[in-house]
Amino acid sequence: MKFFLFLLLIAAGITGYFYYQKATLEREEHFWTNQCKEPLTALVRPSSEGIEPDEAAFFKFLLVLHKAQAAKMDLSKIFTSACTELGVGDDATSVYWESVNTDFTTANDLKIFDDPDNLINLERGDSPVITNSDWKGEKLGLLQIVPPLLAPEASKSLANLVLVPEIVRNATPQTVTSTVVDRSYQLMSHGIVTRTSHDHILAAKATDTN
Numbered sequence: 158m159k160f161f162l163f164l165l166l167i168a169a170g171i172t173g174y175f176y177y178q179k180a181t182l183e184r185e186e187h188f189w190t191n192q193c194k195e196p197l198t199a200l201v202r203p204s205s206e207g208i209e210p211d212e213a214a215f216f217k218f219l220l221v222l223h224k225a226q227a228a229k230m231d232l233s234k235i236f237t238s239a240c241t242e243l244g245v246g247d248d249a250t251s252v253y254w255e256s257v258n259t260d261f262t263t264a265n266d267l268k269i270f271d272d273p274d275n276l277i278n279l280e281r282g283d284s285p286v287i288t289n290s291d292w293k294g295e296k297l298g299l300l301q302i303v304p305p306l307l308a309p310e311a312s313k314s315l316a317n318l319v320l321v322p323e324i325v326r327n328a329t330p331q332t333v334t335s336t337v338v339d340r341s342y343q344l345m346s347h348g349i350v351t352r353t354s355h356d357h358i359l360a361a362k363a364t365d366t367n
Contacts, residue, residue, distance in 0.1 A: 186235055189225045193239035196221060201245050201253065203313035208305035210313045213282025215299060220279035222261050223270045233258070252347045253315040260320040266290075269297065287322060298323040302340045304331045307361060308354035311344050333362040 199214035222232055233254060240250040268289035269275045275285040284296040300321045305312030317340065321329075341358045344350040350358075 185228065186230065186238065189221070189228065189230050189235045190238040190242065192221045192225070193218070193235055194243060197236075197239050198243060200313075200315050201240065201243055201249075208309055208312040210299050210301065210318055212284070212299050215318070216279045216285065217282050218257075219261065219264055219285075220276065222257075223264075223276075223279075232261070248347055249316075249349070252343070252349070256316045256318065260318070263320045264297070267292070267297070284323065292322045292324075295322040295324055297321070298326045300326040300329060303337055303344065303350065303358065304333070306331070307333070307357050308341065308344075308350045310354065311341075311350045314344065314349050316344055316347065316349055333358055335362075338362050 196214040196218040199211045200218065203211060222236075225232055225235060236254050236257065237250055240253065245253070264270065264285075266289070267287045269279075269285040269287060272286065272288050275288070278285050284298060287293055287295050287297060297320055299318045301312055301317055302319055303311050303317050308317075311317045338358060341350050341355050345352060345355045
């Protein structure tokens, strides 16, 4: 009988431990979801003024992702939770995450988080400086893949932004390449670029080709 009670106590202890671990994880996920929401709001609900993306919010968001990764959080899960709480649909969330994950991978590959000064820059919303690769010393910026003049509705969309050295962004011509057409088609399929804008892009591609 005592042995049976002993087993029950052990089982109860194990069950209690797992419930505690689950509750702790849920609290941490809730915390990081809230941390994501503040800078993410400006990125998924951009202002209607101008066509330039909110780089400050993007850089602050990168720092949140870095901290969440250091805390061993599931970045995809907290990003999805933040988007859900901000009223972003599943389809848009999916294409946003694909783009954000690529940019975050780029940031890690360029080792911007290894420099303490960059962490301060990111917290302020300032451009970080590349500490690795042939671009060492260059600042990072956001390149709009689909030209904003041809598809202004997508000019600030996360799915239309890619993290690159500022010198590359500034030197990139506003011509319509096959890459631009492909991204425009992808964004149109997700309702981010309109059919009219995509037709303008196709027309511009034909003109550039000629």
